[in-house]
Amino acid sequence: MSERIFNFNAGPAAIPQSVLEEVRDDLLNYKGEGLSVMEMSHRSKSFDAIIKSAEALMKEVMEIPDGYKVVFFQGGATLQFAAVPMNLLTDGKFADYVNSGSWSKKAISEAKKLGKTVNVIASSEDDNFTHIPKGYKVTPGAEYLHITSNNTIFGTQYQEFPATGNVPLIADMSSDINCRKIDVSKFGLIYAGAQKNLGPSGTTIVIIREDLMKRSPENIPSMCSYNIIGGKDSLYNTPPTFGIYIIKLILEWIKGQGGLGKLEEINRKKAKMLYDSIDNSDFYRGTAKEDSRSIMNVTFRLPSEELEQKFVAEALQKGMLGLKGHRSVGGIRASIYNAVPMKAIETLVGFMADFKKQNG
Ligand SMILES: Cc1ncc(COP(=O)(O)O)c(C=O)c1O
Structure with missing residues (x-):
């Protein structure tokens, strides 16, 4: 094939051609520095500028209010299925979940594996997941409510987000992040694997309200801890540098699109x-x-x-x-x-x- 194909893949998915061209142009010699972004130290000045700019662009594009942190993780959205309850669901307490498809089920099952108490307050499983459940109320005392904003497999998406009062709303937005304007202040935490609307696979974005970051217990793996990875500005260990660089380019592309x-x-x-x-x-x-x-x-x-x-x-x-x-x-x-x-x-x-x- 001599031309680019029309790519309807569910993820990894299409990346804007102009971004791929910029990556190609930068590949051997990034901005005249004589090396690729892939070869740069994650502690270098140049990479520091890239990661800071990716964070700042994410805040700008999504209009993220003060008091939230943008953090880059590895492990895909799947790691977040476990990281969310590890960090935010204290043993002996419970969290509410809405089951709207296979990815919600996986999030529920990971929390249960950790011995956490999960309360499924609504589900569309009986209807083969052909709709987004509505008309439920969050349980008073829940540590959070977890939803999947877009169900990649079943083709369903929240048109409106549930009101949760003081209970933090947590959303897996892997397949619809940055597809529309949302009010981030309604959420305690948003996470998304990059490989649909944000870049290549291997990087996961977490947007977390700073007060929730502090809840991470000491006895969880460092790589799962919002307080540790967030507290070190995503540089606790070697982050997925090349992916973060492409995310930055895609966010610039989003700005360029209006x-x-x-x-x-x-x-x-x-x-x-x-x-x-x-x-x-x-x-x-x-x-x-x-x-x-x-x-x-x-x-x-x-x-x-x-x-x-x-x-x-x-x-x-x-x-x-x-x-x-x-x-x-x-x-x-x-x-x-x-x-x-x-x-x-x-x-x-x-x-x-x-x-x-x-x-x-
Ligand atoms: C909504 C949703 N959540 C989670 C996942 C799992 O993501 P990952 O493969 O990054 O762990 C996917 C993957 O397609 C998804 O679509």
Whole structure:
């Protein structure tokens, strides 16, 4: 293939072409320093400027208020499933969780493995996770409420976040961070693996209210401790330097696009085009309930599994990659993160119309 493919992968996922070009240009000789960012000491002045700028840009782009810290971790969002209860759920107390899909279940199961008390206050499992649970109340005395803001596998997304009063709201935003404007002050902690909207895999971003950072107990592994990693400005040990550098470039790209307000507008337009082409046909069937639909992962079915396989194979021949649904649910999933251009959606929608004509 001589051109870049339209990449609908769920993660690792598309990265803006201009960012990749800048990385390529900097690869051997970063800003005339004679070495790559990969080869730099994490204690060097140059890397210090990169990590500080990544943090500052994250605060600027997300309009993070004072009193929060942006921290870079390793271990993926999966490590945070354990780190959250290790740091913030005292033995003998309990935390509330909403179960809205496979990643919520994993978060719940990691907390339980640690012997913590988990209270699942709402779940959409009985409905095959086709909607985001609503109408529940957080339990008084809970140490926090944990939610998954976007369910990558099931194509559902919170349209509004629950009001939790004094109970800190904690969100796994791995697959929808920076896809829209949010009010960070409603959250005690937000975490996200970078590999969808923020950069390459290997770096995890944690945005934590500073008063919560201080709750980390002494007897947990240092690499999981918000107080230790956050307290050392993400430089307790060697951080994922190259990933942090790319995150910085992506945040600059987001600013260049006009910020989250503008990106949200584009993302909503992209998602609407796809959902319209599903809704206006009796051939494609969306799997998420309308009031819970994700603007990042659009999931749908065709009349048969054979047709779904054919769809994925023919789409690939036409330069569209990654449309196969998650192995646990099947079907089709188009992940349309920030870096997936409008042209990709237009191409997909055109292909869907042709495919229907030929196979409907
Ligand atoms: C919502 C969500 N949470 C958690 C994870 C797990 O992330 P990681 O592979 O970074 O541990 C994923 C991965 O796709 C995800 O989509």
